[in-house]
Amino acid sequence: MKYIINTLGCKVNQYETQAMETVLKAHGHTPALEGEKADAVIVNTCAVTAESGRKSRQLIRRLRDENPDALVAVCGCYSQIDPKEAEELGAKVIFGAADRMKFVEAIEKAAATGEGEENIDEPFKRRVLEKLPAGAVAGRTRAMLKIQDGCVNFCTYCIIPYTRGRLRSLPMDEAVKETERIRDEGYKELVLTGIEVASYGVDLPGKPDLADVICAVAQVSGDMRIRLGSLEPTVITEDFCRKIAATGKLCRHFHLSLQSGCDRTLKNMNRKYDRAGFYNAVELLRKHFPGCALTCDLITGFPGETDEDQKETLEFIERCGFSQMHIFPYSRRPGTPADKMPNQCSNAVKSARSHEAQQVANKMHEEFLKAGVGQVLPVLFETPEGEGYTGHSDTYVMVWAKGENLRGRILNVLIKAVDGDRLLGEIV
Ligand code: SF4
Numbered sequence: 001m002k003y004i005i006n007t008l009g010c011k012v013n014q015y016e017t018q019a020m021e022t023v024l025k026a027h028g029h030t031p032a033l034e035g036e037k038a039d040a041v042i043v044n045t046c047a048v049t050a051e052s053g054r055k056s057r058q059l060i061r062r063l064r065d066e067n068p069d070a071l072v073a074v075c076g077c078y079s080q081i082d083p084k085e086a087e088e089l090g091a092k093v094i095f096g097a098a099d100r101m102k103f104v105e106a107i108e109k110a111a112a113t114g115e116g117e118e119n120i121d122e123p124f125k126r127r128v129l130e131k132l133p134a135g136a137v138a139g140r141t142r143a144m145l146k147i148q149d150g151c152v153n154f155c156t157y158c159i160i161p162y163t164r165g166r167l168r169s170l171p172m173d174e175a176v177k178e179t180e181r182i183r184d185e186g187y188k189e190l191v192l193t194g195i196e197v198a199s200y201g202v203d204l205p206g207k208p209d210l211a212d213v214i215c216a217v218a219q220v221s222g223d224m225r226i227r228l229g230s231l232e233p234t235v236i237t238e239d240f241c242r243k244i245a246a247t248g249k250l251c252r253h254f255h256l257s258l259q260s261g262c263d264r265t266l267k268n269m270n271r272k273y274d275r276a277g278f279y280n281a282v283e284l285l286r287k288h289f290p291g292c293a294l295t296c297d298l299i300t301g302f303p304g305e306t307d308e309d310q311k312e313t314l315e316f317i318e319r320c321g322f323s324q325m326h327i328f329p330y331s332r333r334p335g336t337p338a339d340k341m342p343n344q345c346s347n348a349v350k351s352a353r354s355h356e357a358q359q360v361a362n363k364m365h366e367e368f369l370k371a372g373v374g375q376v377l378p379v380l381f382e383t384p385e386g387e388g389y390t391g392h393s394d395t396y397v398m399v400w401a402k403g404e405n406l407r408g409r410i411l412n413v414l415i416k417a418v419d420g421d422r423l424l425g426e427i428v
Pocket residue numbers: 151152153154155158159160161195196232
């Protein structure tokens with residue numbers, strides 16, 4: 001079977017797609033080449049915002065129209081909450097955000113027999129984390145390991161708990177085994193990811209926590225460095241930082257989910273911390289990981305947010321000094337409490353506030369790059385370019401250095417200059 005597989009959304013969705021593709025290839029199926037008609041088009045959808053729902057529909061429609069004889073198979077968070085829409089778009093195999101391996105089997109069966117299948121489960125009835133092979137997204141030098149799924153934080157703007165369901169964690173011994181396998185495949189970086197990794201272990205016997213699994217993975221990672229996916233600031237404690245810093249394996253980059261810099265808005269979002277708590281997390285990370293990069297997500301124009309609240313947010317993000325920010329204008333998501341809240345902001349207000357925040361973020365990003373000059377950064381080289389290679393530093397900045405055969409190697413680079421959105425340096 002010749003297939004096309006496309007993914008929308010988060011690192012976990014990308015991880016699950018790489019796992020499904022690993023199995024498809026192992027079963028002898030091959031990706032359709034550019035311009036080649038496919039026998040099956042597979043879309044792993046996202047529903048985090050109304051916009052990602054629209055993009056999911058658009059992608060299904062486009063691939064269907066470009067491959068009129070192909071079987072259409074859809075899975076992910078969007079089809080989890082709206083399987084009917086997927087069916088109306090011509091999908092014959094429709095799954096939700098779970099049972100990825102069964103989804104692959106159903107595609108193979110439908111391709112062979114023409115018999116479709118719809119399998120939408122109850123997210124809150126899921127008990128165990130589906131074991132999927134860890135691996136790299138095609139062609140990359142870093143591998144991902146999904147250690148957790150589900151979320152029960154119920155932030156008022158978010159649909160994810162209703163698609164990803166209850167908390168499930170990968171048992172520690174399995175996380176260790178997968179790490180050893182990935183290490184032996186020669187990868188030099190492992191990204192630990194999940195939907196809400198701060199809740200790792202709450203469902204496991206003995207309730208190991210996120211620091212425990214990081215330390216267990218670090219013990220067997222060899223010369224592979226460890227990067228963490230997005231973190232809820234509530235997990236950042238003195239004890240957590242001390243334990244993971246002691247491994248000496250962590251990339252000094254922490255992506256924190258901030259969402260707002262105003263306590264009143266954080267409360268309306270049902271976030272589990274306030275400005276003081278978040279800032280304490282910032283200070284702890286800087287204490288235990290000097291020179292670390294802190295990045296974050298921010299939502300602007302949340303219902304009820306005033307100009308005064310926006311000012312507080314701008315002042316707060318500047319005080320935190322993020323090296324990069326992902327800024328999203330609030331997007332109404334049907335099925336969430338925030339969608340029904342009064343005082344919805346206009347699109348003009350949302351984009352004006354995003355623009356303001358982006359100005360602050362750009363300034364902080366430039367300052368972070370400038371502060372890198374003169375430092376020695378460990379860089380994982382990935383892509384040849386001219387007389388050298390580019391790669392990511394542990395602080396998640398793109399770095400170019402002169403050299404040959406650097407791909408897949410972590411080398412120390414003395415930073416000499418800023419070059420637009422990246423750094424230039426010499427291997428030392
Ligand atoms: S923590 Fe909040 S924003 Fe993140 S997935 Fe859970 S409910 Fe959604």
